[in-house]
Amino acid sequence: MSTTRSTDGAPGSIAPVGETPETPPSILTKAPATTGEAVARGRRRRARRRLVVMLVLATLVVVVYLASLMIGKTFYPVSDVLRVVAGDDVAGASFTVGRLRLPRASLAVLAGLCFGLGGVTFQTMLRNPLASPDIIGISSGASAAAAFAIVTLSLGTRAVSIIAILAGLAVAILIYLLSYKGGVAGTRLILIGIGVAAMLDSLTAYVLSRAAEWDLQAAQRWLTGSLNGAGWAQAVPVLVALVVLTPVLLSQSRNLSVTQLGDDTASALGVRVDRTRLVVIVAAVGLIAFATAAAGPIAFVAFLSGPIAARLVGPGGSLLIPAGLVGALLVLVADLVGQYALGTRFPVGVVTGVLGAPYLVYLIVRTNRAGSSL
Amino acid sequence: MTTTHTLVAENLVLGYGDRTVIDGLDLLVPPGQVTAIVGANACGKSTLLRSMSRLLSPRGGQVLLDGKQVHKTPAKQLARTLGLLPQSPVAPEGITVADLVGRGRHPHQGMLSRWSAADDAAVAEALDATETAGLADRPVDELSGGQRQRVWIAMALAQQTDVLLLDEPTTFLDVSHQVEVLDLLTDLNHARGTTIVMVLHDLNLAARYADHLVALADGRVHAAGTPAEVLTESTVKTVFGLDNQVIVDPTSGKPLMLPIGRHHVTVTPRG
Amino acid sequence: MPSTPAGPTASGAAALRRPRRVRALWLLVVLAVLLLLVVASVMVGSRGVGWSDAVAALGGSTEGFDRAAVAKRIPRTLLAVVAGAALGVSGALMQGVTRNPLADPGILGINMGASLAVVTGLAYFGLTAASSYVWLAIGGAAVTAVFVYTVGSLGRGGATPLKLALAGAATSAALASFVSAVVLGRNDVAGGVRSWQIGGVGGGTYDSISQVAPFLVVGFVLALASARSLNSLALGDDLAAGLGERVAIARGVAALSAVVLCGAATAVTGPIGFVGLVVPHACRLLVGVDHRWLLPFSALVGAALLTGADVLGRIATRPSEVDVGIVTALVGAPFFIYIVRRQKVRAL
Numbered sequence: 001m002s003t004t005r006s007t008d009g010a011p012g013s014i015a016p017v018g019e020t021p022e023t024p025p026s027i028l029t030k031a032p033a034t035t036g037e038a039v040a041r042g043r044r045r046r047a048r049r050r051l052v053v054m055l056v057l058a059t060l061v062v063v064v065y066l067a068s069l070m071i072g073k074t075f076y077p078v079s080d081v082l083r084v085v086a087g088d089d090v091a092g093a094s095f096t097v098g099r100l101r102l103p104r105a106s107l108a109v110l111a112g113l114c115f116g117l118g119g120v121t122f123q124t125m126l127r128n129p130l131a132s133p134d135i136i137g138i139s140s141g142a143s144a145a146a147a148f149a150i151v152t153l154s155l156g157t158r159a160v161s162i163i164a165i166l167a168g169l170a171v172a173i174l175i176y177l178l179s180y181k182g183g184v185a186g187t188r189l190i191l192i193g194i195g196v197a198a199m200l201d202s203l204t205a206y207v208l209s210r211a212a213e214w215d216l217q218a219a220q221r222w223l224t225g226s227l228n229g230a231g232w233a234q235a236v237p238v239l240v241a242l243v244v245l246t247p248v249l250l251s252q253s254r255n256l257s258v259t260q261l262g263d264d265t266a267s268a269l270g271v272r273v274d275r276t277r278l279v280v281i282v283a284a285v286g287l288i289a290f291a292t293a294a295a296g297p298i299a300f301v302a303f304l305s306g307p308i309a310a311r312l313v314g315p316g317g318s319l320l321i322p323a324g325l326v327g328a329l330l331v332l333v334a335d336l337v338g339q340y341a342l343g344t345r346f347p348v349g350v351v352t353g354v355l356g357a358p359y360l361v362y363l364i365v366r367t368n369r370a371g372s373s374l
Numbered sequence: 375m376t377t378t379h380t381l382v383a384e385n386l387v388l389g390y391g392d393r394t395v396i397d398g399l400d401l402l403v404p405p406g407q408v409t410a411i412v413g414a415n416a417c418g419k420s421t422l423l424r425s426m427s428r429l430l431s432p433r434g435g436q437v438l439l440d441g442k443q444v445h446k447t448p449a450k451q452l453a454r455t456l457g458l459l460p461q462s463p464v465a466p467e468g469i470t471v472a473d474l475v476g477r478g479r480h481p482h483q484g485m486l487s488r489w490s491a492a493d494d495a496a497v498a499e500a501l502d503a504t505e506t507a508g509l510a511d512r513p514v515d516e517l518s519g520g521q522r523q524r525v526w527i528a529m530a531l532a533q534q535t536d537v538l539l540l541d542e543p544t545t546f547l548d549v550s551h552q553v554e555v556l557d558l559l560t561d562l563n564h565a566r567g568t569t570i571v572m573v574l575h576d577l578n579l580a581a582r583y584a585d586h587l588v589a590l591a592d593g594r595v596h597a598a599g600t601p602a603e604v605l606t607e608s609t610v611k612t613v614f615g616l617d618n619q620v621i622v623d624p625t626s627g628k629p630l631m632l633p634i635g636r637h638h639v640t641v642t643p644r645g
Numbered sequence: 646m647p648s649t650p651a652g653p654t655a656s657g658a659a660a661l662r663r664p665r666r667v668r669a670l671w672l673l674v675v676l677a678v679l680l681l682l683v684v685a686s687v688m689v690g691s692r693g694v695g696w697s698d699a700v701a702a703l704g705g706s707t708e709g710f711d712r713a714a715v716a717k718r719i720p721r722t723l724l725a726v727v728a729g730a731a732l733g734v735s736g737a738l739m740q741g742v743t744r745n746p747l748a749d750p751g752i753l754g755i756n757m758g759a760s761l762a763v764v765t766g767l768a769y770f771g772l773t774a775a776s777s778y779v780w781l782a783i784g785g786a787a788v789t790a791v792f793v794y795t796v797g798s799l800g801r802g803g804a805t806p807l808k809l810a811l812a813g814a815a816t817s818a819a820l821a822s823f824v825s826a827v828v829l830g831r832n833d834v835a836g837g838v839r840s841w842q843i844g845g846v847g848g849g850t851y852d853s854i855s856q857v858a859p860f861l862v863v864g865f866v867l868a869l870a871s872a873r874s875l876n877s878l879a880l881g882d883d884l885a886a887g888l889g890e891r892v893a894i895a896r897g898v899a900a901l902s903a904v905v906l907c908g909a910a911t912a913v914t915g916p917i918g919f920v921g922l923v924v925p926h927a928c929r930l931l932v933g934v935d936h937r938w939l940l941p942f943s944a945l946v947g948a949a950l951l952t953g954a955d956v957l958g959r960i961a962t963r964p965s966e967v968d969v970g971i972v973t974a975l976v977g978a979p980f981f982i983y984i985v986r987r988q989k990v991r992a993l
Contacts, residue, residue, distance in 0.1 A: 035507045036498035042472050042511055043489065127464065130811045135818070178982055187807045188985055191747070194814045195981040198751070198918065202974030205843050206967060224825055251485060258480050264460035267429050269533065270453030270481040299822055303815075315468035315513070346829060353822020360815050364796050 046316055053312045057325035061109060064332045068105040069097050071340060104227050107235040107295060108331045108348070111227075112305075113242055114291035116327020117249060119302030120309065120319050121284035124256050125277060126186050129310075129367055132303040133288050136193025139297035140200035141171030142289040146296075147207045147222040161237045161293040168289030171196060172281060224349030225298030227335050234294040241290035245283045246324075252280050253318040298334075299349045300356035301327050307363050330356075378405035379440050379455060379536050379569060381426065387434030388421050395421045397593035398435070403537075403586075408563050408570045410580035413590035414614055419573040420461060422590070423541050426571070427458035439537070453481035457535035461542050463526055465514040471525050472510040475500050478532030500531035504558060520551030527558065538562075540572040544579070552576070556583045577614075581605045582628045589613045605629040668938055671931045675945045679726075682952040686722040687715055689960055724849030725955045725969070726948040728914050731861055731906040733947020734868050734940055736921020737928070738903035741875040741936060742896050743794070746926070746984060747806045750786070750907040751918020754817035756844070758789025759911040761820050764827050779857050783908030789816065790904050806988075844917030844970030846955050853913050860909040865944070867902035872936040875899055879934065917970045919977025920947055926984060 069081045080093045085102070088094075122133045133139055145167030149160045175196055179189040204222055221228070255276040259266045263273050288302065308330075309322035331348060334355065338346040381403040388396040395418040403409055411419050424430045426437050428444050437444040439456060457478075465474060478500065479493045501507040504524040509517065514525055523543060530538055540559070544552040560583060562568050574580040580587060581601040588598045591613045597604045606629075610618045616633055619641065623630035634641065732750065739748040750756045762785025766772040772781070793816050797809035874895035877885040882892050907921070928942040951969060954976065958967035 035502050035510075036495055038507070038510055039472050039476075039498045039501065040494045042470070043476070043494070046473070127466075130815065135811070135814055178986065181986060191807060191810055191985045192982050194752070194810055195978045195985065197814070198974050198981075199978035202843070202971040202978075206971045209843075209968070209971075210965070224822060254480065254483070254485065258477055260464070260466040261474075261477060262460065262462070262464035264424070264429055264458070265463045267449065268427055268453065268458035268460065269477065270450035272449050299818060310468075315466065316470060316473035344829060346826060350822055350825045350829065353819060354826050357819035357822065360819055361796065364812055364815055365799055 104230045107230045109328045110238040111291040111295045112328035112331035113324040114287040115301040116305035116324040118284040118288035120306030120323035123306045137197035140197040142168040142292035143297045144200045144204040146293045164293035165289035168285045221296040225296035226347030248283045299353035382438045385435035406567045407585040409586040410584035411588045456537045457533045458539045475528045478529040500528040504528040537569045679949040720849045724846045725952040728910040729948040729951025730944035731910040732920040733924035733943040735903045735906040737925035737943040749922035753813035756916030757817045757820035759786040779912045782912035786904045786908035844915035845968035857909045864906035871899040875936040919973045
């Protein structure tokens, strides 16, 4: 009769039900062992690549983090830096490294993680790498609110963070509602996001121009993002946001991957698309808003982290953690470059903007050519 | 291996916005058979299919799978029994065939569960069944239309459902690929007893491949039964508004519909 | 009115035509509104001014604070009128050339390209005369336009509104970073980030206006010359060629004109967005899609819009003022959103 039929009914064999070997051949015969092996091998290979990339990225982040603690007007060797981190009091280093560089570098990593995670989530959700929260107005909303809260209302950091996240969520809801016309079309949502971003950017510029004088430093932070003057007060809320929201995102990462197949297909595979979308967007907006409230809308990090991670990791797996690590790396490197590599001190947002621009162009060209834009 | 499932629509009312598309439809899907749904454009075929797979909530009536309301069943649980291949599925850029087929295992995986041997086996079976094993590592966007459609069917197969709904699986394929896909689905039905419901736009292919043919018109089932019973001149005239003649297809013994237009015909339309 | 080109559909031809009387009427209305706004612009501001002082100041007298204030407002008003007209026509031309309802020098990043070129010239090449950096502005605008259009047309469907807008938004953001980078390095010379990232008419002087005037004239003349071709191009390249239009030349001339107008205006005002988007849409509602009427109307309505926006910016937050670029963004963006919502998704 039929060949291997597991007695416990486990889906291990697909021997034709009730057919004898003499019936006309159907192409549905028992799966040769080689296909299964090939599939498993391929999957393991991709998982290995992903793991390797993540480890390399994490190592790089640590290395550049330490480097940014060591490099500066005064160079401190690794031993001193590690001692300061451990809590020892080292003459000279304790202040420069402990008070100035440590919070700055830490904020760089934290903000980079937030932007990377938030950016890739939006890009996956909207199925378009060009639909990043800094293009469709989420960052603009958070930074307009933060600028307003700080410059006009003179509020403290905690209040600013809260206002920024509320503004970010409000903008996300606004864009969603505005683009809802019997359903949400991705095209319309992205375009409306661009319009809203333009409005909010001009609001930010206005708020800044109302400041006592055109304070260049404030302008830099809220228009392009800057880590100048960063302290623990800015970094801690971002850390809290990461700790709380990252698990939320990770819990949805499988569902998120499946939604890439289109709403209908995802629903057919058992994903509650609307609920997933809501949870994931709230988490992403939260991350972006907290990071923006602390460091401003650092240009292009949210935009580029996902695509760069995708190139490194290859298609098919979840990009959340790799994108976060890429974001952290981008911000760290850009801040180092902005501070010491060029003649003048440039804020991190300008560096990411300038260095990111060519890659951005390349990305648009590639996306359009591959036809995966909406 | 497959258990038979009864899929029934009772007095179904479906619509979008202020438009009612399906109005009081009753349908019994014969278990273990291939059912084809045909009808004029925008008569609600896709809408009906989407409602049967829980994508669209009914305004009235219900869809029952084994006596339980489909819309009250948790999504993942339903997805283990009933699968849908929608009209225009989207493949993420650069995804390989094996990965895409692997996504079909989603309903069987919890949030924390890792890939098991059973998952791998299901994917392998699906690839072999659709003869796409050789394409396993290639990106889906490099494949031809016919190959891509087979890969999507493989994904639906990897889901290992007993009921499979397909919304226009042959629409954008050339004729050889259309036949290829329909032969594959027939194999699946014969080998595993999977209940298949597919929306087809080609009346003659539907008549040839279906065990059970359903013609929709005016938001209801106009005729349902074997192809010979349903594909009659009067039915085609009513459902499609087309003068026609129905003969017996010499290659398959099933009914064949010949359209009669205004030119190049040697017979006068009857009736 | 000369007969309109034969369109492929009756509705197309009908849409092209509006009763001559209606257009003439709207012309009068728009002119009146413009005049009113010009007067308001001269009279109103952070300080109120009396009628007699205003007239005397127009005559050239600058005695006393009031007349001096008015004397400062005249070039400002003139700049608003001229730049508004240029941006309005530029937007209409861009929408015509790209057949894209969302085309606008701001959205497509062309303004930023002009700004960047000027700022670079100021900071690194020490150019100070408005006439020299107008060339830079036009060059920057041209390069950016070509770039954004090329990038936006790659792939399926050509330059769809979405792809063009995304390419423009991304390019604009990138260029804004470059502007920041340049200006931060040479803050003293470049005159500050602010004037090159937000447009305003406050810095208008007779001198700077007269230096860009020749470019504006050239731009306007080229625009009017393109009007008839744009009507044909609206039917699609293939159909236009079938009607005997030399498509490549027509598009080139129209695009050149758009770039010249946009560059010249931006050279003096800095980047002002949304005027080129809103004005043509509004004018189409008034006078239809015949470019021979649309373009002149866009000039007038654009002038009115920018002047009005400037007046609004001056009185809304007395005694301080809001730059025109911010006002147009705050008013124009909702309009942009409205346009997007109105379009069927497939048309986008």
